[in-house]
Amino acid sequence: MRDRIDEFDEVVIANDTWYGPVRPFADVFEQMDRRAVHFWGLTDHARVEPHPFTQTGYLPYHLQSYWVAVRRDMLASEEWQSYWRDLPEMTSYSDAVVKHEGVFTEHFTLAGFVGDVAFPLLVDSPENYPVMYARQLLDAGCPTLKRRAFFQWPPFLDRAAVVSRWTMDTAEKYGYPVELIYADMARNVAPRVMNAGAALLSVLPDEDVSYDPERPLRTVVIAHIFYPEMTAEMMDLADRLPGAYDVVITTPEAERAAEIQKHLDERELRGAVQVRVLESNNGRDQGAFLIGCRDVLLSGEYDLVVKIHSKKTPQDAPAVGAHFKEQQFGNMLHSEGYAANVVALFQQEAGLGLAYPPMVHLGHPTVGHGWWENKPGFAEWCRTLGIRVPLDDASPLAPYGSMYFARPEALRLLIEHDWSYDDFGDATAYQDGGLAHILERMPSYAAGELRFHTRTIAAADYLAQSYPALSYNLDQLSATIPGSTMEQIQILKRLGEWDYGTSRDFGRMFVALHVPHLRDRLKGVYRRSERIRGALWRLRHPSAWRRG
Structure with missing residues (x-):
């Protein structure tokens, strides 16, 4: 040049x-x-x-x-x-x-x-002007919109009261195709950051305000039913979908399939129905979906798949399990009007890959811990599947509970992989770190690699319970830490994990906060002092070493 x-x-x-x-x-x-x-x-x-x-x-x-x-x-x-x-x-x-x-x-x-x-500073401030005042710049005639306005660290935008959703609306008002922004962000921004930055939570009414019956989506409900007595309840939920839909039900045993079929025989159905007996229950609903229904998902016959399963959560206390079930079903298929509005999101946004309930938190310590033991295995499977979307740090954006609406093509990287039931292991492998729990967290990242974005969806009555609880909990966490929410998070990140609150943990946090440049040196001193500290402990607890 x-x-x-x-x-x-x-x-x-x-x-x-x-x-x-x-x-x-x-x-x-x-x-x-x-x-x-x-x-x-x-x-x-x-x-x-x-x-x-x-x-x-x-x-x-x-x-x-x-x-x-x-x-x-x-x-x-x-x-x-x-x-x-x-x-x-x-x-x-x-x-x-x-x-x-x-x-x-x-x-x-x-x-x-x-x-x-061309567009000089509006304020005498060191802030990143095109990010902090993106809307004002667009209104003033600036042709460009900085990408960082949508992927800047959300606590920073929160402190500055920058609502990126309003920036997106302003760009759309001037005729910019915002689907290009969504597609770019889905591939290059961690999904939870995108969900927060672009405000991709849709709180939907129970009145149908957006569904277009002239443009129906070919829909299949894939339901894994382990508890046949829940068949009627789940079919009642599916019947809230607009228009016709097909159903594929998976279950691990012929006896369960026969009981499920009895329930189906008592109903008037709105499309084709199959009941499939799986070779194995390994992986539970994940194996059933990706292996038992792979042909359905790859057939090209459907525009939309609704993934649900019979949920009881027997390992939790009754109230906790009942809430989790309601949190899933209630935010997936709350009413006929609500379900129509969810489907309408897919009619309106060609790049929308998934929609599912927000992270469960009432009764569950998921907030801040959503990865649990799954992140190392998740990263390894991302490399195997060719998923390069950045991983979120504290918790992934994921369908906790494993129920969602999705375009089959958005799940292509997961569907096309040749999974086997042996990959999942038996019932003892169904735990954090196992493949089923890893795959539960993967749909939005797999979709993002193909430039499909995710929305979380919620009913208003659920948000009326959820938001006050989250707000109160955040208030309690913030009460003893100085500064804005952003500054509090920065302090806590500098301190690192609390672990068990031992003297060693508090010593490490003190060093991280006040003398981080001495961390490696002091760590070496601490290791070298282990023998001395052990001897002092034995002197203080003579009965312990005498028994030895």
């Missing part, structure tokens, strides 16, 4: 950190063509002292480098050639800011060139 540079009056240097054009570029070029400058950008950043990346010196005022236009006089200068020739290697985001973006404007201004900005 350097050999052709003199062919152009102006060259735009841009990167891939923005969406657009949301607003027309023509108006901006017309405006800037009237200004006597050598280079210009769309947005700028205030001077910050000390430098936020190096903690020394200052970050100069600068044009943000994601979109900069440079004119012929500057392009032809020796200063331009030498700048790029001498530019240091950059291997990270911070490198790009420290070595290029933060110095480019000051470098060329000091060399005598004149720069300008």
Whole structure:
């Protein structure tokens, strides 16, 4: 390109950190063509002292480098050639800011060139202007929308009161195809971050307000029924779906299948029904779905699959199990109008891959612990299946309870794999770290790899119970920690895991918080002192070693 540079009056240097054009570029070029400058950008950043990346010196005022236009006089200068020739290697985001973006404007201004900005800062603040004020920029005519507005750390956006959903709505108002944003984020952003940043929780009414009966989706309900006495209840739920639907029921034994069939014979059905006896109950509903119904999911005959199963959760206390069941069924198929509105989401959003209830928390310690022991195995299976979507840190975005609406093509990476019942192991393998629990957490990540996004869905009466409980619990957790929620989270992350609250744990947390630079040295001292501490313990507890 350097050999052709003199062919152009102006060259735009841009990167891939923005969406657009949301607003027309023509108006901006017309405006800037009237200004006597050598280079210009769309947005700028205030001077910050000390430098936020190096903690020394200052970050100069600068044009943000994601979109900069440079004119012929500057392009032809020796200063331009030498700048790029001498530019240091950059291997990270911070490198790009420290070595290029933060110095480019000051470098060329000091060399005598004149720069300008199309959409100058609205506030005298070191905040990331295109992220914090994305809506205002769009309203002012800025053609670009920074991607970071949707994947910035959610607690940071919370502290700044930036509602990315409103930014998305503003882009859509100006005609930008937001499905492109969803597809990009689904592949490149951790799903729980995307769910929070883009506010992808849909609270749906019981009145049908959006379903289009002229565009029905070919629907199949796949129900794994271990408890035949729940057949009528589950079919009643399925009957809340709009229009016709087929049903495939899986069960592990012929006796159960016969009892299920008796219940079906008493009903008026709205489509084809199959009852399949599985070769094995290994993997429970996961094995039944991915192995026992693989042919159905790969057939191409259905636009939508509704995955449900007979849920009793006998390992939990009765009230806990009853709530989990209601949390799943109630937020999947709450009423006829509600179910119609869920299906309508798939009619309206071609890129919607999955919809399922929010993370269960009443009666379950899932919040903050959703990975349990499954993350290492999850990461390994992602490598095997070719899933490169970033993994969430504390908890995955997942259908806890393993019930969901999905497009079969969004699950293709899971469906096409040649699973066997032996992969799941017997009943003793149905635990955290086992394949069934790993796969329970995987659908949104598998869908994201194919650029399908996920929505969580909830009924209003469930949110009326869930939100006050979450709000109260967060209030209690925050009461003894200073600062904003973001600062509290940062403090807790610096402290690390509490484990069992031993003196060793508290010592480690003190070091992490106050003298992190001494951590490795003090860890070595602690290890070397183990023999001494053991001897002192035996002196204090003579009866213990005498028995030995």
